[in-house]
Amino acid sequence: MIDFLQIVIYGIVLGSIIALGAIGVSLIFGILRFAHFAHGDLMTLGAYFALAGVAGMSLPMFAAFGLALGATALVAVGIDRALYSRLQQVSPIILLISSVGVALMLRSLIQMIWGPDNEIYQSGISMPWTFAGLRIQPTQVMIVGGAAGLMLLLHLFLQHTRFGKAMRAMSDNPDLARLSGINTQRVVILTWIIAGVLAAAAGIFLGMDTRLHPIMGWKLLLPVFAAAIFGGIGKPYGAVAGALVIGLAQEMSTLILPAAYKPAVAFALMVIILVWRPTGIFGGKVL
Amino acid sequence: MTLLKAEELYGGYGGGDILNGVSLRVDAGEVVVIVGPNGAGKSTAMKALFGLVNVRSGRVTFRDEEITRLSPDRIVGRGVCYVPQEANVFPSLTVLENLEMGAFIRRDDYSAQIERVFELFPPLKEKRSQAAGTLSGGQRQMVAIGRALMLDPKVLLLDEPTAGLSPKFIDLIFERIQEINATGVSILMVEQNARHALSLADRGYVLVLGANRYEDTGPNLLANREVAEMFLGG
Structure with missing residues (x-):
C-alpha cells in the first residue's frame, strides 16, 4: 500500500510537469491550429536559462526561475514573429514541419552553449520528509504547488479577463x-507568452525533479502530446486531466513493467484514445 | 443621408469573379433587403461591404470615407457590424461572454447595452450563464444578433438571419429586426424568405449573377409581376 501511494506521488509530480507543457500545446493548437513540435525543446531552453541564472549569474533560485520564464516567453514570441507568423497563410502541415526544424535548432543551440553533459541546479542531497512511511521531497512539493499555482493563474486569466475570454x-x-x-x-x-512561461516552468521543474540534459524536453514531448490529445486538443482544462492520467499511468506501469517502458505507456494510451475517441475525453478538435 | 455605399464591385474569393458590377446603398434609417436566385452573389455582395471579399475593382464607402480594403476588425470600429449566416456564435463561451466579445473594442462601460439586448431578447437574460453552443437555433440567432449590436452600430448586416429556423422563430426574428431598426439602426439583409423580408423593407435589390437586376421599394418589388414570377416563386 505504501509503495502504491509512493508511486501515486511520483505520478502526480510527473503529471504536473506534463500538464504545464500540455496546456501550452493545447492553447497553441486552439489558436493557431498546428501541433507545436518544438514545445519540448522550449521546455529544455527554459530549464537551461534557469541554470544560467543559478550557476552562471549566481542569482537566488526564485529570481533565476522568474528570469528564465520571462526569457523563454520572449524566445517563443520571437520564433513566432520570425517564422510561424510568416507561414500562417500556408497549410498547417508546413507550420508543423517548420516547428520540427525549430526543435532541432533549439536543441543544437542548447548543446553548443551548455554542452551535452548532465547538469543540476543544486549539488548535495536534500533529505525527504517522511509521513507515515511516505517519502516526499521538498522539491516535489514545490513542483506540484508551483504547477497548481500557475494553472490557477491561467484559469483566472481565461475566465475573468478581457483577453483571456478573447483567447x-x-x-x-x-x-x-x-x-x-x-x-x-x-x-x-499572448498565447506564445503563456505557452513560453508554462514550458519554461515545466522544464525547470523537470530539471529539479531529475537533472538537466539537452534532450530532456524532447523526451517529454510524447507524454505531453499524449496528455493534450487525451484531454481533447484545444482544451486547456482537458490537458490538465490528461496529464495526470498519463503521469499516473507512466509511474504505475513500473509496478508491472520495467521502467524503460514508461514512454511506451504514454504512446499506447495516445494510440488507444486516438482510435477510441479522436477528439479526446473532453471533446476537443481533431489533429 | 447615405451611410454605406458600394459602387460597381467586381471580385470574389480568389478564383473567378462572383461579383460583376454590383452596386448597393443603405441610407440612414432604412431596411434594405437583397434577394435573388441561388448563386446570385447575395451573400458575397454583403461580405464585400465588410472587407471579407477580394474586391478587384469598385469601391465601398461608409459616410463618404473609403473602406474598400479595410479589414473587418477596422470596419466594426466605424459602426458597421455583421452577422454571418453560419458559425455566428462562440459555442463554448456563455451567452454573456458572447455579448462581451461583441463589445471587445469598447473600453467604456457597456452594461446598459447588454441590458438593451436582454430587453430585445428576454430568453438570453435567463440563459446568460449558459454556453451558447447548448442553445436552440433560434436562441443562437438571438445571441448572434445581440453580439453584433454590442457596438451600437449604425448599420447592421444580416446574412440570412432566419435560415433554418422554425416559423415561430422566423416571425420573431423579423419582428425584432424591425424593433432594432426603429431604434435608428439601418439594416441590410440577405433573405431566402423573400416575400416576408420585402414586405418590411424600405428598398430591395434583386441580384442576378453578381449584378443588379431590379432595384425598387419593397412593396413595388412585391407588386412587380416579372420579379414575382422569376424570383419569388409566382
Missing part, C-alpha cells in the same frame, strides 16, 4: 473573433 473566443471561432473586432494578432502573441 477562448478565438479558439472557438477565429473568423467570428476577427469580425467582432478582436485584435487576433495580440491574442496570438
